[in-house]
Amino acid sequence: MNYAFMAVAFMKITGVPRVDLSIQEKPLREKMISVFTEVIDSGDLILGKNVTAFEKEAAEYLGIPNAVGVANGTDAIKLALAALGIGKGDEVITTPFTMAANVEAIFHVGAKPVFADVNYETFNISPEKIREKITKKTKAILPVHLFGLPADMEKIISLAKDADLFVVEDCAQAFGSEYKEKKCGSFGELSATSFYPTKNLGGYGDGGMVFVNKPEYLDKLRHLRVHGQVKKYDYKYIGWNSRLDEIQAAILRPKLRLIDSWNDSRAKAAAIYTKELSGIMQVKIPEAPAHSKHVFHLYTIKAEKRDELEKYLFKNNIGTTINFPAPLHLQKGYSSLGYAQGDFPVAEKLCAESISLPMFVGITKEQISYVAEKISSFYN
Numbered sequence: 001m002n003y004a005f006m007a008v009a010f011m012k013i014t015g016v017p018r019v020d021l022s023i024q025e026k027p028l029r030e031k032m033i034s035v036f037t038e039v040i041d042s043g044d045l046i047l048g049k050n051v052t053a054f055e056k057e058a059a060e061y062l063g064i065p066n067a068v069g070v071a072n073g074t075d076a077i078k079l080a081l082a083a084l085g086i087g088k089g090d091e092v093i094t095t096p097f098t099m100a101a102n103v104e105a106i107f108h109v110g111a112k113p114v115f116a117d118v119n120y121e122t123f124n125i126s127p128e129k130i131r132e133k134i135t136k137k138t139k140a141i142l143p144v145h146l147f148g149l150p151a152d153m154e155k156i157i158s159l160a161k162d163a164d165l166f167v168v169e170d171c172a173q174a175f176g177s178e179y180k181e182k183k184c185g186s187f188g189e190l191s192a193t194s195f196y197p198t199k200n201l202g203g204y205g206d207g208g209m210v211f212v213n214k215p216e217y218l219d220k221l222r223h224l225r226v227h228g229q230v231k232k233y234d235y236k237y238i239g240w241n242s243r244l245d246e247i248q249a250a251i252l253r254p255k256l257r258l259i260d261s262w263n264d265s266r267a268k269a270a271a272i273y274t275k276e277l278s279g280i281m282q283v284k285i286p287e288a289p290a291h292s293k294h295v296f297h298l299y300t301i302k303a304e305k306r307d308e309l310e311k312y313l314f315k316n317n318i319g320t321t322i323n324f325p326a327p328l329h330l331q332k333g334y335s336s337l338g339y340a341q342g343d344f345p346v347a348e349k350l351c352a353e354s355i356s357l358p359m360f361v362g363i364t365k366e367q368i369s370y371v372a373e374k375i376s377s378f379y380n
Contacts, residue, residue, distance in 0.1 A: 015317025016358040016367040019198055023362030024262060028254065032204075035250045047226075047243055050250040057256055058209060062183045066212035068221045069244025073172045073194025076208035077105035077142070079224050079242060080168045080190035083210075083217045086111050086139050092168075093133050094142040095125040096327040096339075097347040101194075102142050102170050103328055111139070113337065115329050117344040121287045123147060123300065123354070126346075127155035134159070140166040145174035145184050147356075148200070148266070148297035149288055153179045153187045168192065171211070175201045176263045178293035185211040190221075195244075195252055200266070200297050201259050203248040262361045266296040269363050273299050276372035282379045284353075298323070302353040304379075310355055312378045318371055321356040 025032075039050065051069050059067040070076050086092065088110040094102050096115040106113040116129035123146045130141060141160055143151040151169075160167045169184060169191035171177075177184045185191040188211075193199075195207035212218050220237070223230055228239030274285050282304040288294035300323070303309050313320050327347040329339035341348070357371055 016319065016363070016371055017360075018319030018321055018356070018358050019360045020362070021197065021202075021360065023360065031254055032251060035254070036247065039247050039250050045246050048246040048249075050246050050253060051244050054244075054249040054253050054256070055209070057253060059211070061256060061259075062185045062211055064186045064211055064213050065215045066218050068210045068212060068218070068225065069249060070208045070210060070225050071242040071244065072206040073170075073192060073196065073208040074101040074105055075225075075240065075242040076192030076194070076210045077102050077168065077170060078108050079221055079240065080192050080210050081105060081109045081111065081140065082224055082237075083190060083220045084140065084166050084168070086166070089137065090139040091135060091137040092140045092142050093130050093138060095144050095146075095347070096329040096344050097123060097324055097350055098144045098146060098170075098328065099324070100328065100331075100333070101172070102144060103334060106142070112137075113334070114138070115337075115339065115344060115347075117346045118350065119152075120346050120350065122149055122152075122289075123286075123350060124149060124151040125156075127152050127159060130156065130159055134163050134165070138163065138165060140168055142168050142170060144170040144172075145177055147286065147300050148174050148177055148295040149286070150174060150177050150179035150184050150292045150294075153184075157187055166190075169211075172196075172199060173297040174295055175199065176259050176293075177295045180291045186213060189214045190217055195248065200263060200295055201252065201255055203251050203255075205245070205248055207244050207248040207252065208242075209244065263293075263295040265361050266359060267294065269359060269368060270294070270296045270299050272365055272368045273357065273372065276369060277301065277375065280372075280376055280379060283375065296359055298356040299359040300354050300356045302350070303355055303375075304353075306353050306355050309375065309378055313371070313374060316374045318374060319358055323354065323356055324351050327351050 055067045090111040091114045092106045097118045103113045119126045167188035169188045171185045172194035191211040195203040224239040225242045228235045228237030230236045284302040
């Protein structure tokens with residue numbers, strides 16, 4: 001007997017997965033088969049017409065001058081920092097409450113990551129804490145628009161101008177989000193995103209993009225992604241092999257036309273969650289300031305007895321994610337930075353309390369109600 005199949009079938013009937021891409025992808029199946037066929041038949045597989053067109057379309061969507069497709073979101077951050085000339089002896093201020101990509105990128109260009117604590121309500125880096133970390137060595141601020149909610153860009157941009165710093169936004173979880181009616185990714189000199197399949201705008205493999213708000217960095221970025229070449233075998237920079245695949249660009253182009261409706265679907269699902277969870281005193285629902293458009297890459301709550309709740313939801317076939325069980329400043333890989341327990345208490349508190357609930361395009365009201373009912377029953 002195939003018990004694995006039975007478990008999956010049971011979850012579909014009585015449970016809710018953390019993410020289910022099939023609902024948004026199934027209607028695109030025939031289109032994607034056509035896209036694959038066209039690219040294969042063209043023989044134009046690297047940096048072809050689809051990459052060029054997608055860069056133009058993505059830039060127009062964000063209202064910025066240019067964009068450069070690269071291999072993944074981590075490379076997008078790394079190439080952005082390199083294009084700005086950030087390297088050995090420089091410091092870049094970022095958040096300890098995120099995944100490792102932005103910190104890796106800072107290390108990989110030879111600079112030093114400097115952490116600033118986060119805001120408890122929004123999960124995002126605190127401008128007040130950024131101010132405390134600025135030194136003569138600081139060259140850039142790298143905010144992360146976490147879970148789909150924009151960071152406080154007005155204050156961050158003001159800090160950067162006062163201290164003559166670059167801003168590089170990490171938009172990997174927030175494609176299509178807005179801060180005061182302006183798209184995230186359009187604030188920094190350069191910004192970065194990921195097209196990993198589970199992102200709000202995701203491909204069928206890895207992919208990333210640098211958003212170019214300052215055109216003077218465009219040519220350097222294009223050279224850096226192809227080994228630093230200005231033409232074949234003519235190397236102006238020490239670069240990388242980091243190109244967005246032609247097939248991924250071709251896949252992402254029709255998806256870009258759907259991103260606003262997909263994000264609206266996520267927001268509607270989030271509103272249902274918020275309504276159904278609002279009466280549970282042991283849970284704090286995610287906040288979104290009125291001036292921001294939250295695109296809910298994740299619906300992340302703060303919960304008492306979080307670990308016990310996670311186990312209870314798992315037993316009831318509800319998929320969840322504890323995105324950051326430990327903040328970056330306490331990870332072994334970054335021990336050379338010299339941080340210790342208690343250095344960033346808000347980030348540490350959020351790592352102990354936060355849990356992400358099922359969220360995806362096509363999640364139903366019934367599924368959300370089931371999740372909310374089980375959370376309520378856990379506390380009662």
